[in-house]
Amino acid sequence: xxxxIVEVEAYLGENDPAAHAAAGNTARTSVLFGPxxxxxxxxxxxxxxxxxxxxxxxxxxGSVLFRALEPLLGIEEMARAxxxxxxxxxxxxxxxxxxxxxAEAFGITRIRDNGCDLTSPASGLWIGDDGFRPxxxxxxxxxxxxxxxxxxxRYTIAGNxxxxxxxxxxxx
DNA sequence: GTATCGATTAGC
DNA sequence: CTAATCGATACA
Numbered sequence: 001x002x003x004x005i006v007e008v009e010a011y012l013g014e015n016d017p018a019a020h021a022a023a024g025n026t027a028r029t030s031v032l033f034g035p036x037x038x039x040x041x042x043x044x045x046x047x048x049x050x051x052x053x054x055x056x057x058x059x060x061x062g063s064v065l066f067r068a069l070e071p072l073l074g075i076e077e078m079a080r081a082x083x084x085x086x087x088x089x090x091x092x093x094x095x096x097x098x099x100x101x102x103a104e105a106f107g108i109t110r111i112r113d114n115g116c117d118l119t120s121p122a123s124g125l126w127i128g129d130d131g132f133r134p135x136x137x138x139x140x141x142x143x144x145x146x147x148x149x150x151x152x153x154r155y156t157i158a159g160n161x162x163x164x165x166x167x168x169x170x171x172x
Numbered sequence: 173g174t175a176t177c178g179a180t181t182a183g184c
Numbered sequence: 185c186t187a188a189t190c191g192a193t194a195c196a
Contacts, residue, residue, distance in 0.1 A: 009179070042192095044178060045178060045188080046178090046189030046191075099179070099180075144178090145178090145179055173195105174194105176193085176194080176195100178191100178192095178193105182187090183187085184185080
């Protein structure tokens with residue numbers, strides 16, 4: 001399966017009240033304090049996994065949350081993982097437009113993928129560069145948080161149809 | 173040990 | 185708008 005990253009949010013580490021790292025280096029957040037480029041997977045609301053990549057050098061927390069993807073390859077497999085019918089025509093946005101959704105589409109769990117090296121193609125899950133360069137980017141406040149909700153740390157590809165949120169889903 | 177809540181989603 | 189649902193965290 002392959003998908004393009006179209007929406008992310010930055011979490012700044014121990015000084016960011018909205019970041020899990022604000023609670024310090026615990027069993028849950030240890031990956032955030034490890035070397036960069038590794039997967040931080042957490043379980044939320046008793047229902048969903050979400051995927052981050054650690055960004056700062058070892059010892060310093062800081063991460064990027066993947067909030068939405070544009071499916072490119074393996075759409076059938078993603079639909080199966082999301083338990084959505086592929087016929088007659090699936091709404092592709094339902095596959096990966098949201099942090100919990102994209103994790104489910106890729107079968108990401110904390111047990112399997114937490115700590116995974118996202119910089120290595122040898123990993124089952126990794127980030128690559130296919131040469132695509134987005135056009136205009138937009139910065140908006142982060143979604144779904146209660147603390148530090150005003151900081152514009154959400155980055156999206158302007159106008160991309162696969163962005164998360166009911167607003168984008170309701171369009172067309 | 174118990175109480176509370178959350179970087180969400182689906183359904184009414 | 186609310187329910188679902190459970191691990192991490194705060195507190196006694």
